[in-house]
Amino acid sequence: MTLVVDEVTKHFIARGQEVAALSPVSMTIETGEFVAFVGPSGCGKSTLLNMIAGIFQPTSGQILHDGTAVLGANRQVGYMTQMDSLLPWRTVEQNVLLPLQIQGQSRGESAERADALLRMVNLAKFKNHFPLELSGGMRKRAALAQLLVYDPGTLLMDEPFGALDAQLKLVMQGELLKIWEDTGKTVVFVTHDLTEAISLAQRVIVFTGQPGAIKHESRIELGRGRDVFKVRFAPEFHDYYETLWAELAPEIHKGEEL
Amino acid sequence: MSLKSDPLDGADERPNFKTAAVLAYEAQASRRRLVLRVLQVLFGVAMIGFWQVASGTLVDPFFISSPADVIETLRRWVIDGTLATHLWITLYATFSGFGIGALVGFTLGFLFGRWDAIATIFDPYVTALYCLPKIALAPLFIMWFGIGIESKIAMSAVIVFFLVFLNTFGGVRDVSQIYINAVRIMGANEWQLLRVVILPSAAAWVLTGLKVSVPYALIGAVVGEFMSSNRGIGFLIAQASGIYDTAAVFAGLVVLAIAGASISAVLKRVETHVLRWRG
Numbered sequence A: 001m002t003l004v005v006d007e008v009t010k011h012f013i014a015r016g017q018e019v020a021a022l023s024p025v026s027m028t029i030e031t032g033e034f035v036a037f038v039g040p041s042g043c044g045k046s047t048l049l050n051m052i053a054g055i056f057q058p059t060s061g062q063i064l065h066d067g068t069a070v071l072g073a074n075r076q077v078g079y080m081t082q083m084d085s086l087l088p089w090r091t092v093e094q095n096v097l098l099p100l101q102i103q104g105q106s107r108g109e110s111a112e113r114a115d116a117l118l119r120m121v122n123l124a125k126f127k128n129h130f131p132l133e134l135s136g137g138m139r140k141r142a143a144l145a146q147l148l149v150y151d152p153g154t155l156l157m158d159e160p161f162g163a164l165d166a167q168l169k170l171v172m173q174g175e176l177l178k179i180w181e182d183t184g185k186t187v188v189f190v191t192h193d194l195t196e197a198i199s200l201a202q203r204v205i206v207f208t209g210q211p212g213a214i215k216h217e218s219r220i221e222l223g224r225g226r227d228v229f230k231v232r233f234a235p236e237f238h239d240y241y242e243t244l245w246a247e248l249a250p251e252i253h254k255g256e257e258l
Numbered sequence B: 001m002s003l004k005s006d007p008l009d010g011a012d013e014r015p016n017f018k019t020a021a022v023l024a025y026e027a028q029a030s031r032r033r034l035v036l037r038v039l040q041v042l043f044g045v046a047m048i049g050f051w052q053v054a055s056g057t058l059v060d061p062f063f064i065s066s067p068a069d070v071i072e073t074l075r076r077w078v079i080d081g082t083l084a085t086h087l088w089i090t091l092y093a094t095f096s097g098f099g100i101g102a103l104v105g106f107t108l109g110f111l112f113g114r115w116d117a118i119a120t121i122f123d124p125y126v127t128a129l130y131c132l133p134k135i136a137l138a139p140l141f142i143m144w145f146g147i148g149i150e151s152k153i154a155m156s157a158v159i160v161f162f163l164v165f166l167n168t169f170g171g172v173r174d175v176s177q178i179y180i181n182a183v184r185i186m187g188a189n190e191w192q193l194l195r196v197v198i199l200p201s202a203a204a205w206v207l208t209g210l211k212v213s214v215p216y217a218l219i220g221a222v223v224g225e226f227m228s229s230n231r232g233i234g235f236l237i238a239q240a241s242g243i244y245d246t247a248a249v250f251a252g253l254v255v256l257a258i259a260g261a262s263i264s265a266v267l268k269r270v271e272t273h274v275l276r277w278r279g
């Protein structure tokens, strides 16, 4: 299930102007790899994930998932979008069950799986609530349970933990790492938090400011069975942080000057 | 609501945080509701009392009849079966018209909402028809369908059609692309997309359309009956005014008002239930 991004660009036409969101970008993500994208906001990270998910097509270039071009909604991925995509007219539990229901799975087993995931994200008590009755962080956790419930081979996650408080973020990061290690899923993870990127990923890709292009790549050799709580105190962690920050910082300032 | 609050009972239920403060708050709210309800009833009683007193003292009963006479007329209608026969006819026309108008309006509204091209092509024609006063169509319907119940059904169907059509159209247009994309990636086919996202999302609009159109369905049927008919509450009113029987005119109006209010109350319940997610 390699994911190949081949010379992909994206231009948007909005209000009579052409906006270049992404300069040519190429990368290969191996099956089972955990990759993080970091870059200033507006550099096209969400746009790239949307194209991997098949929500819209690249302006040029192509995306191959497991050898086949992604031309419509990519059903091999689970996508946790940056924006809230829980259906507001369904309760938390009904939302988590939705992917299973769409795939026509039996109710009993589905309910058990959903229960287990809701407990994992600490929302069991709120399963009969509607999304509008939850805080932003709770909605993110419900979306995470929904993402994991149907076991897609590839997870696309767009700033999934951005809205969580620091402690909960650590807990969720730990859970994600455990799931990744246990299942061997491919994970593409967008974040604006360098610490998060280094603690989780095997490879961190830094994007330039808009229009985004790949500026730098670091392989993070902190081992697979790492502990998100402790890994940040490893001496190598600081080296990675400094290298990546040196690449990222000028891009952020570039954005501000515009 | 904090994550750290202890669940008071089963972890499977909605969390139950009925503390003393909650109970006090609820008690106060229910006292308030009671007071308002009492005021509501008092107002009605006062108005009817004033009407009764004014009739014959301030205003000639020829123009305003009186509650006692109206009730007497209603009593007679109930006993001799007049009410049942005519009310049934009017309600039958109302609901048939409502059903037909709502079904066609919903279907077309949905198609127009999903297919941009259709909407663009037909937009000016729909707008032009919408702007016509529907009442002006009544003579046409009487020519086409006769003075029987069919012309009344047609009348109320046309009025309901536009309201439901426009609301369904708006509702389907309003469905967020984010939800559509999310559900597509989960593997939904077009039918599932319709059932899981588009219909529930448009439900608020569609329900508003349905709710607003019920009184209009009744109006449509009654207007048809005014113009020409030999049965129905509208016919009763028209006939009574022809012979200056003010009490019977008011009795007919009272029946229409009660019928309309009852139907609206039922729809409000349905709406509250379906839209409970909006919190």
Ligand SMILES: Nc1ncnc2c1ncn2[C@@H]1O[C@H](COP(=O)(O)OP(=O)(O)O)[C@@H](O)[C@H]1O
Binding pocket: A012, A013, A014, A019, A020, A021, A039, A040, A041, A042, A043, A044, A045, A046, A047, A048, A210
């Ligand atoms: N649907 C769209 N229409 C027009 N412009 C868009 C659209 N989506 C994104 N953009 C533009 O593309 C650029 C990249 O956006 P995005 O991918 O959301 O950035 P990021 O996720 O890195 O913050 C931004 O300038 C944004 O305004």
Ligand SMILES: [Mg+2]
Binding pocket: A045, A046, A047, A082, A158
């Ligand atoms: Mg983004």
